[in-house]
Amino acid sequence: MKDRPRVQDFDWTLLAIVAAICGLGVMEIYSSTHASAMAGMQWKQLTWLGIGVVGMFLISRIDYHTLLDQAPILYICGVAGLLVVMVIGSTHLGAKRWISMGGIFNLQVSELMKLIIIIVLARFFSEVRTDRLTLADLVKVGALTIVPAALILKQPDLGTAMVLVPVAIVGAFIAGIEWKHLAIGVVLVALLIPVAWNMRHHLKPYQQQRIETFLHPEEDQRGAGYQILQSEIAVGSGGFWGKGFGKGSQNQLGFVPVRYSDFILAALAEEQGFIGVCVVLLLYLGLILRLVDNAQKAKDRAGMYVVMGVTAILGFHVLVNASMVIGYMPVTGIPLPLMSYGGSSTAFVFLALGLVMNVRMRRFVN
Amino acid sequence: MPSWNVNDQKIPQARLALVSYLSVIFVVLLMIGFWKLQVVQSGHFADLADRNRTRSIPIIAPRGEMLDREGRVLVDSYPSFSILLLRDDPKSLGKSLPQIEEGLGISHDDLQQALDTAKNEPKFQPVVIKPAATQADIAFVESHRADLPLLELMMVQRRRYQHGEMLANAVGYVGEVSAQQLEDSDGHYRPGDIVGKAGLEREYNDQLEGTDGMRRVVVNSVGKVVRTLDDVESIPGKPIQLTVDYDLQAIAETDMADKEGAVVAMDARTGEILAMVSKPTFDPNDFAVRIPQDEWQKLNTDKHTPLLNRAIQAQLAPGSVFKIVMAAAMVDSKLIPESYSVYCPGHANFYGREFHCWRPQGHGEVELHRAIVDSCDIFFYNVGKMLGIDKIAYYGSGLGLGRRTGVDLPSEEPGLMPSEEWVERVYHHKWYAGETISVAIGQGAVTVTPIQLARMAAAVASGGTLVQPHFLKGYANAKIEHFPLSDDAVEKVTQGLFGVVNEGGGTAYHLRLANIDLCGKSGTAQLMSYDAANRLGTKKMDGWFVGFAPRRNPEIVVAAIVQDTMEHGGEAAGPVVRDIVKMYYDKKAAHNQQQAGGEAPAQPGANRPLVATVGGQHP
Numbered sequence: 014m015k016d017r018p019r020v021q022d023f024d025w026t027l028l029a030i031v032a033a034i035c036g037l038g039v040m041e042i043y044s045s046t047h048a049s050a051m052a053g054m055q056w057k058q059l060t061w062l063g064i065g066v067v068g069m070f071l072i073s074r075i076d077y078h079t080l081l082d083q084a085p086i087l088y089i090c091g092v093a094g095l096l097v098v099m100v101i102g103s104t105h106l107g108a109k110r111w112i113s114m115g116g117i118f119n120l121q122v123s124e125l126m127k128l129i130i131i132i133v134l135a136r137f138f139s140e141v142r143t144d145r146l147t148l149a150d151l152v153k154v155g156a157l158t159i160v161p162a163a164l165i166l167k168q169p170d171l172g173t174a175m176v177l178v179p180v181a182i183v184g185a186f187i188a189g190i191e192w193k194h195l196a197i198g199v200v201l202v203a204l205l206i207p208v209a210w211n212m213r214h215h216l217k218p219y220q221q222q223r224i225e226t227f228l229h230p231e232e233d234q235r236g237a238g239y240q241i242l243q244s245e246i247a248v249g250s251g252g253f254w255g256k257g258f259g260k261g262s263q264n265q266l267g268f269v270p271v272r273y274s275d276f277i278l279a280a281l282a283e284e285q286g287f288i289g290v291c292v293v294l295l296l297y298l299g300l301i302l303r304l305v306d307n308a309q310k311a312k313d314r315a316g317m318y319v320v321m322g323v324t325a326i327l328g329f330h331v332l333v334n335a336s337m338v339i340g341y342m343p344v345t346g347i348p349l350p351l352m353s354y355g356g357s358s359t360a361f362v363f364l365a366l367g368l369v370m371n372v373r374m375r376r377f378v379n
Numbered sequence: 380m381p382s383w384n385v386n387d388q389k390i391p392q393a394r395l396a397l398v399s400y401l402s403v404i405f406v407v408l409l410m411i412g413f414w415k416l417q418v419v420q421s422g423h424f425a426d427l428a429d430r431n432r433t434r435s436i437p438i439i440a441p442r443g444e445m446l447d448r449e450g451r452v453l454v455d456s457y458p459s460f461s462i463l464l465l466r467d468d469p470k471s472l473g474k475s476l477p478q479i480e481e482g483l484g485i486s487h488d489d490l491q492q493a494l495d496t497a498k499n500e501p502k503f504q505p506v507v508i509k510p511a512a513t514q515a516d517i518a519f520v521e522s523h524r525a526d527l528p529l530l531e532l533m534m535v536q537r538r539r540y541q542h543g544e545m546l547a548n549a550v551g552y553v554g555e556v557s558a559q560q561l562e563d564s565d566g567h568y569r570p571g572d573i574v575g576k577a578g579l580e581r582e583y584n585d586q587l588e589g590t591d592g593m594r595r596v597v598v599n600s601v602g603k604v605v606r607t608l609d610d611v612e613s614i615p616g617k618p619i620q621l622t623v624d625y626d627l628q629a630i631a632e633t634d635m636a637d638k639e640g641a642v643v644a645m646d647a648r649t650g651e652i653l654a655m656v657s658k659p660t661f662d663p664n665d666f667a668v669r670i671p672q673d674e675w676q677k678l679n680t681d682k683h684t685p686l687l688n689r690a691i692q693a694q695l696a697p698g699s700v701f702k703i704v705m706a707a708a709m710v711d712s713k714l715i716p717e718s719y720s721v722y723c724p725g726h727a728n729f730y731g732r733e734f735h736c737w738r739p740q741g742h743g744e745v746e747l748h749r750a751i752v753d754s755c756d757i758f759f760y761n762v763g764k765m766l767g768i769d770k771i772a773y774y775g776s777g778l779g780l781g782r783r784t785g786v787d788l789p790s791e792e793p794g795l796m797p798s799e800e801w802v803e804r805v806y807h808h809k810w811y812a813g814e815t816i817s818v819a820i821g822q823g824a825v826t827v828t829p830i831q832l833a834r835m836a837a838a839v840a841s842g843g844t845l846v847q848p849h850f851l852k853g854y855a856n857a858k859i860e861h862f863p864l865s866d867d868a869v870e871k872v873t874q875g876l877f878g879v880v881n882e883g884g885g886t887a888y889h890l891r892l893a894n895i896d897l898c899g900k901s902g903t904a905q906l907m908s909y910d911a912a913n914r915l916g917t918k919k920m921d922g923w924f925v926g927f928a929p930r931r932n933p934e935i936v937v938a939a940i941v942q943d944t945m946e947h948g949g950e951a952a953g954p955v956v957r958d959i960v961k962m963y964y965d966k967k968a969a970h971n972q973q974q975a976g977g978e979a980p981a982q983p984g985a986n987r988p989l990v991a992t993v994g995g996q997h998p
Contacts, residue, residue, distance in 0.1 A: 142388070144388075144391070183398065186394060186398075187391055187394045187395065187398070189391070189394075243431075243600075245416060245424065246424050246427045246428050246431060247428070248413065248416045248417060248424070249416040249417060249420050249421050249423065249424025249425070249427075249428075250421065250424040250425040250427065250428035251417055251421070252417055252418070252421040252425065253417060253418055253421070262428055262429075262431070262432040262597075263428055263431065263432075266431075266432050266597070266598070266599040266600055266605065267599050267600035268428075268431050268432070268599075268600045282413065282417065286417060287413055287414060287417040287418055290410075290413045290417070291410060291413075294406050294409055294410055294413075295406070297406070298402060298403065298406040301399075301402045302399055302402065302403075305395050305396075305398055305399045305402070308390070308395055309390055309392055309395050309396075311390060313388075314388050314390065317390050317395075321395070321398070324398070328402060328405075332405055332409070335409045335412075335413075336409070336412070339409075339412045339413060339415075339416055341412055
């Protein structure tokens, strides 16, 4: 047993997989944008990655037990931050998500909230001393999740709001949800779908439209349905082997929407084919399995819950994003972690990985 | 140590393993999803991708020119630009609209209407917002390539009618292919194609229209052309040469400038149309771009019917011009002795009804020649009564009246030559003998078109040869009909027609031309019944003149009608005919002089027949 956590105890296998995914992402960002007005975007992404790595090291230094100790305060700060966003947040692309930080960068509080919910729920679940979650526990978990989710939904950002839910579900599952509760939950969701359908008029117009176009993509040629269709065309026309680096017409001519970000997998699928997609999906599977492995080897349940929270969020991102690209899910604005261009989302993933490293480094420490 | 941090619980390995298995399942499902798109349906999506990025832009073939008989250009085409608006990107579209409106001088409503009209078309199909771009418009588009990438120029070919209204009704106009034509064309036409809609443009559309070429280009997601893949050049339409003589047409147009009516000038030997005027008319250039709806409405509902080609579509009472047919019928049928004469007191009673001569004081004793020269109605009433309607109809329709001439223009009207059979078929009653009296002077049920009268006069003067009028030079299958008239009949009638112009007292003596044997017959007809005329408060008439030269086997025949005039045919329409015939002979003389190359000018009168002396017998 060592008495100090060391950087050598980082999960280097996991980081190798992360590096491979990031490399593919930067490559595809370059391919998608080098011939356009956005040329040079790959450098920006590399900068974000660099910042992310630094953030990962920093967060790994703070013992996760300390973080979990502060969970209530973090939670209150997070919710307060979301409220602040509602009041003074800057509006960009029709959504209030950012707090301007002195003009240097805009802080997206909802990304921070993802980290906070991981910590808060890890703390909550590890306080459950049995292998049985009571109904009261479930209600508390639900309440903890729904408050920030509702605030984020209000921004409006359906995608990020949804991302909080799998942390609760995966946590509850591991904490020992009772089968009857699970069954009741499934039935409730099944019953809620038609209710939600009838409540859809209370959704924001863009959300209504996204649902509409998901159900009837052919009726909306230029909106979200058009995006999904163009994405499908890009993926399908890529074929087995792909059209080659920089040679995807859907990608290069701009038919694929936000091809460097949310739809980067479509761009990659067009140029690298089914083979390329398989490599990416297997890398993500490797990432998830490696994360679960870290959870299994965690020193305590608290650490395990932290790692599984990260796993839940990343897995959910990959699943929803890849499904969207092939038209199996509506457009929700959920990026592909580590590949999609973007400062906040990249930073979040690395901070989340920092938590994982944090847990791993301390598995032998007393 | 807080309660949550007591490390007394084992990690639930089984449940974590279950999460791993679930992850594997999800990834496999995703791979199946990608497999379906990228392997199973990849051909379909490759097609869609190609359709996305490639676009076929038609290269419009110019239509063939129309030349006059001497090769002068009447109608041609010129390249011009249309301004297209790409509307793939609704967001930047909305922002750019005000700038576009101002830069191109398009009103907000017009622009909005153009966008609304195209609302149901695929979004990648650009909208034509300005069909005929000016130099300034093109400069605007070029200089705003960077900040207004939504604007695009497309080269098109536009029809140019060099002389505007000249020959407009015969030439016709072009326009966008109709839904019906599209359907009938079996894929030959695409929506928006320009085709001949009327007149020669329509008749000879197949020759005139070329074959559009095609340029395949790669476009990006906002429809901008990135590069060209391949080009199929267009094949221009073939030019057609018309038989029309610009100089004759020009003088006919000038003479008819502020009148209402029609003129047909024709080579009497071949049927070649030398000039054709219909007034009022329109400017086919208005149709060459895109005629505004209200202008089109106006042209269609104008009570002066500018779109009607009166030369072939106006079905009018021939009036006294019909006496040519009566005279020919009288002599040729031999039912009435040539020496037949009547006393004209200015009126006469037939079948209990009073009929008037146009000259109230009467013509006195009149035989055939005098009756033609003076246009005595009483004489021809009697001839008509003796011949009967069926004999008149036989000669009338034999000489081409009441049936289409077969001119190479669409929508020619037949007119009507009434007969006993016709009245029984259409009205189911017997022919009223009294009607024959009216028909005998070209009134009543008989109606003709100006082109029919021209052909009839040429046929009588040439011994019964009916040519098929046509506009196309070298028209291959011009039909010639024969309706043999006895030489005696031809001689008597043409002498009379020569007298009309060349004898003192003739109704058109004022039209006589030195050295030219102009023959002709005037006519003055009431288009509507007296009741109708009174109701509308108009006493105006249709004035005809049909003339030809020379007297026998004429070279040129001209029929003119001036409608809605206070003058008689000789005064109203006669000068038009005279000017055209004079121009024809002037040109011929100049041409002969040129041919002779400095030799003494040919004497047009040198080969004149002895008619002059015949005329002299009737002072």
